[in-house]
Each structure stands twice: as structure tokens, then as C-alpha cells.
Amino acid sequence: MGNTIGKMFSVTSFGSSHGKAVGAVIDGCPANLELSPEDIQKELDKRKPGTSGVTTPRKEEDKVQILSGIFEGKTDGTPITGIVYNNNQHSKDYSMFKNTPRPSHGDYGWMSKYGNYDYNGGGRGSGRITIGHVIAGAIAKKLLKTKNIEIVSQVVQIGDIMAHSNDFDTVKENVEKNSVRCGDLEAAKAMEELILAKKQEGDSIGGIVETVAVGVPAGLGEPVFERLDGDLARILMNINAVKGVEIGFGFDVATSSASEINDEYYIEDNEIYTSTNSSGGIIGGISNGMPIISRIAVKPTPSISKCQKTVNLEKMEAKEISIQGRHDPCICPRATIVAQSSVAIVLADHMIRSGYIHPSNLEI
Ligand SMILES: C=C(O[C@@H]1CC(C(=O)O)=C[C@@H](OP(=O)(O)O)[C@H]1O)C(=O)O
Numbered sequence: 001m002g003n004t005i006g007k008m009f010s011v012t013s014f015g016s017s018h019g020k021a022v023g024a025v026i027d028g029c030p031a032n033l034e035l036s037p038e039d040i041q042k043e044l045d046k047r048k049p050g051t052s053g054v055t056t057p058r059k060e061e062d063k064v065q066i067l068s069g070i071f072e073g074k075t076d077g078t079p080i081t082g083i084v085y086n087n088n089q090h091s092k093d094y095s096m097f098k099n100t101p102r103p104s105h106g107d108y109g110w111m112s113k114y115g116n117y118d119y120n121g122g123g124r125g126s127g128r129i130t131i132g133h134v135i136a137g138a139i140a141k142k143l144l145k146t147k148n149i150e151i152v153s154q155v156v157q158i159g160d161i162m163a164h165s166n167d168f169d170t171v172k173e174n175v176e177k178n179s180v181r182c183g184d185l186e187a188a189k190a191m192e193e194l195i196l197a198k199k200q201e202g203d204s205i206g207g208i209v210e211t212v213a214v215g216v217p218a219g220l221g222e223p224v225f226e227r228l229d230g231d232l233a234r235i236l237m238n239i240n241a242v243k244g245v246e247i248g249f250g251f252d253v254a255t256s257s258a259s260e261i262n263d264e265y266y267i268e269d270n271e272i273y274t275s276t277n278s279s280g281g282i283i284g285g286i287s288n289g290m291p292i293i294s295r296i297a298v299k300p301t302p303s304i305s306k307c308q309k310t311v312n313l314e315k316m317e318a319k320e321i322s323i324q325g326r327h328d329p330c331i332c333p334r335a336t337i338v339a340q341s342s343v344a345i346v347l348a349d350h351m352i353r354s355g356y357i358h359p360s361n362l363e364i
Helices: 037-047 091-097 107-114 120-125 127-145 168-177 185-200 228-237 250-255 332-353
Strands: 010-015 021-027 064-068 080-085 150-158 207-214 242-247 265-268 271-274 292-298 308-312 317-321
Touching (some): 010 127, 021 127, 037 064, 037 332, 080 127, 091 120, 107 120, 120 127, 127 332, 150 185, 150 332, 168 185, 168 207, 207 332, 228 332, 242 250
Antiparallel strands (some): 021 080, 064 080, 150 207, 207 292, 242 292, 265 271
């Protein structure tokens, strides 16, 4: 239960971190979208572990195989299955967690719910599960590109260091130039130093990832329980380690007057625009044609080597642990591509639902 999202463009996630494989089944992608494994691989390469000092050192190639849904280089309207086999599990690192939940890791909740919980690598609760999001997101992004919709994500905050650049094209170019995936290269340096310092201390650090989608037409989203912002919040909040979601001004609306943040309209070349975008491109739950802006607050990775208090659930006694093994000192850099994929999945779903993309054949 709870492994599928989307109505017309739906994604079912499967697998676990130390099991055989992880991936996703995507149903509802219309036929005739040109799609190759490389289209997906280049996105997975941005997420894969072991690429820099600010990620987990686990070494995985994360090579995708497409098992179904493509005929002669194009989608054929049937379910697309993308799979990545796990190759570099170190399950012995996890033997100490069998009955000993890591503080603030999903371990305890999953042990309590299922009883039979694969504690190795956090099982299905692992960040590695986001491979499925990225596979589906790569397809969604290609689909959206046919309608000139583009999405970019960047790290805008790590600890108390903030990024200051938010011009779409600059951010798009700059995120590829630094391991933190921040659009402001000055801030990126300071962020990297902070992450490496936390890693050195055996600790980790949280931050904020922002995603901007441009070219989204007005009219996506449905009242009352399937508003576009509601659906975005749902998918974003479902990413591991996310503890907060904002759209547009988000929590800052609480300290604002309407006269300060209302987005005033104007007309240019017979088109309607707003002069500001504090609504983040969504009003009344429906897109208004302005860029869709979302932010996620990502908690620090809970698995740290600093000594922490926990309990042994079998012996019912207190215990201290220092978590070894391979973990990200900060989740944010790799979460950028997961956030972007998640936004793409929701937009693809709503583009089909609203009739902007034909549900079965892209050429119609
Ligand atoms: C491997 C990835 O992230 C993993 C996420 C994770 C966790 O508990 O969530 C724990 C670590 O797993 P392992 O101990 O097996 O290396 C991370 O490395 C990945 O994202 O590809």
C-alpha cells in the first residue's frame, strides 16, 4: 500500500536499498514520446551516490534498464518499467540496528508497523528508493518538454548559508558546476565547506531545496482536494527527510499584508501576467501561468557517527550508538534532482488531466 502516485500519469515505486533492485513502473505515459535509456541515465547520474565529498561514499553505477513500454525508440503507451540493480551493499554495517533503531531514522516506525523490517540499508525506507522518482521524473520531464515546460532545482540554503541568485537560466547553468548543486557559486563554496566540516565532526546538516517550473499553462489543478499546490505538497512531503513544503511565499505569508504580497495583473502582447509572484504560480489551487515555485526543508541525515542515545527493543534497555557505514553528510545536493522529478511527475499528470497532453498518443 502507498507505493503509487498520480491519476493519469501514475508511478509505482518498488525495491529496497540492500535487496536486489530498485525502480519504478510508470503507467499512463502517452505513446510516441522518444525515449532511450540514456534520457533516464543522465538524470540518474545527477542523483547517484559516491560522486563527491558531500555525498555518501557508497559506490553504485545506478545503471538503468528499461524492461517494458518502449517500441522502436518511442513509448508505446504501455507501462514503462525502469530498474536499477544494487551492487554495493555492505549489509554488515547494519547488523547493530537489528533491534536498535537509529534516532530520527525511519527504523523505529517501520519496525513497529511491519515487525518484519529489512533494517539493512534502511530497506525500503532508504534514500536509495528515490531512484524510482528520478526514473519517472526523467520521463515526465521529457513529456513536459514537448509543451515547452522546463524545471530547475537548486539548493538555496544549507544551515544558515543562503543562495542569492534566482535567475532561471543562471541557476540552470550553475547547478551543474558545483557539487552542492546551488545556483549561486559564491554561496556554493561556503555551503560545501560547511557540509565538509559537519562530516569531519561526525555530524550532518539540513537545508532547503527550491524548484521552479516555467512554461506551465494557466488552468492546471482541480478543486477541492486535488489542487495543484495540494498535489505538489503531497509528492514533495513524501520524499525521504522532507519536513516542510512551501509554495511561493510559503510561511512568510503569515507576517505579510495583502497590499505587500498581492500579485497585481498586467497585460502584455494580449497575455495576462502578474508583476510579482508571491503565489508561486498557483492561486485558488490552480496554476496562473506564472512560474511554479516550491521549496522543501530537508532535515540533516539522521545516521551520524556522533554518539547518541537509543534503546535495544529486544532487551528493553538503554544503549548508546555511534553509527558507522556510508551516509550523506547532507541530503540536499542529491535531493535537488528528486524534488525536480517529483514536481515533473505531478505536472505531467495534471497536463494530461487538463487536456494539454493527449492521454494515449502524443501525436494527436
Ligand atoms: C546508497 C544510497 O543512499 C543510502 C541511503 C541510506 C539511508 O539510510 O537512507 C543509507 C546509506 O546506505 P548504505 O549504508 O547502504 O550505503 C546511503 O548510502 C543512495 O541514495 O543511492
